[in-house]
Amino acid sequence: MLAIEAKNLRRTYNSRTGFLRPRRTVTEAVRGVSFEVARGELFGLLGPNGAGKTTTIKMLNTLLLPTSGTARVLGHDVASDPVAVRRRIGYVFGGDRGLYDRLSALDNLRYFAELYGVEPRDQRRRIAELLDLVGLAGREKERVEGYSRGMRQRLHIARGLLHKPDVLFLDEPSIGVDPVAARDLRRTVADLRTDGTTVLLTTHYMAEADELCDRIAVIAGGTIQALGTPDRLKSRVQERDILEIEAYGAADEHLDRIRELLGVRGVAAEERGSRQAVMVQTERGADLHSRVLAALDGIRIGRVVTREPTLEDAYIAIVEESESGADRGPGAAAADRSKEVVA
Incomplete structure (x- = not known):
């Protein structure tokens, strides 16, 4: 099954x-x-x-x-x-919702064990197992309001597993x-x-x-x-090279210029604090360093490296292909998801 x-x-x-x-x-x-x-x-x-x-x-x-x-x-x-x-089933979502901050982790788990219908005779053993599993054993009597984000998330997982x-x-x-x-x-x-x-x-x-x-x-x-x-x-992009550029202030028009270059298969930018990581997917062996950097003329450039593709690069390629559709431009596929009707 x-x-x-x-x-x-x-x-x-x-x-x-x-x-x-x-x-x-x-x-x-x-x-x-x-x-x-x-x-x-x-x-x-x-x-x-x-x-x-x-x-x-x-x-x-x-x-x-x-x-x-x-x-x-x-x-x-x-x-x-x-x-x-x-x-x-159990359901664990990211964020701070779903726990009672002014209760201890132990009291939170006791409360949710009751809601989930865990037998009273099994609760103490089950809670102890889960606290050990998520690495909170010894901290269970502290109030959740004093927990770090990571500790809260581990407590979320323990909560979601109470009823096995x-x-x-x-x-x-x-x-x-x-x-x-x-x-x-x-x-x-x-x-x-x-x-x-x-x-x-x-x-x-x-x-x-x-x-x-x-x-x-x-x-x-x-x-x-x-x-x-x-x-x-990842095999979908194994015939590509990745040019990763540290940039400061790359705008959409800069990325569009790079996309227009012959041999470029995909472009994405990721914000990393005050800087950006611009990932350019190129055909394997294509020497596009100078042309890509020329397309970024006018902005400050930091480190530039060429590396093997990762799952993130494969993901970016898949998403960009879905958005472009039949060369209709980014966002066209998403726009098709809404239809307006006169009532």
């Missing part, structure tokens, strides 16, 4: 604007998503903001009803049998967490897979997905654009 099975999932939202001439806008957040997750698998769902990741997860964990399509968790339909699904779910949804668990705490979180997530828990993970950190996931689906524009192992996805 599969842990998760999604078939042609769709979700639309309706909004209404105007008074004298009202208009109804129908937005397709998810447009026919299908995938399967085996029991004990650590499955990654990656995509840019607004791609449909969280909407998909909320349909799978019964927080949203699909507009059409079907989804099953351990054989139970999320629409017709939501109670059975909820008994078998077979499937755990982790929605960006390491968001805003420092590198040391993120490493500890990755270790905790890896231990879950070792214990046989099926995990569906969303994250914006490609190194995290590359390290943890057995398979990855990339969603953009509300549809699955690629699905496979991390190595399989």
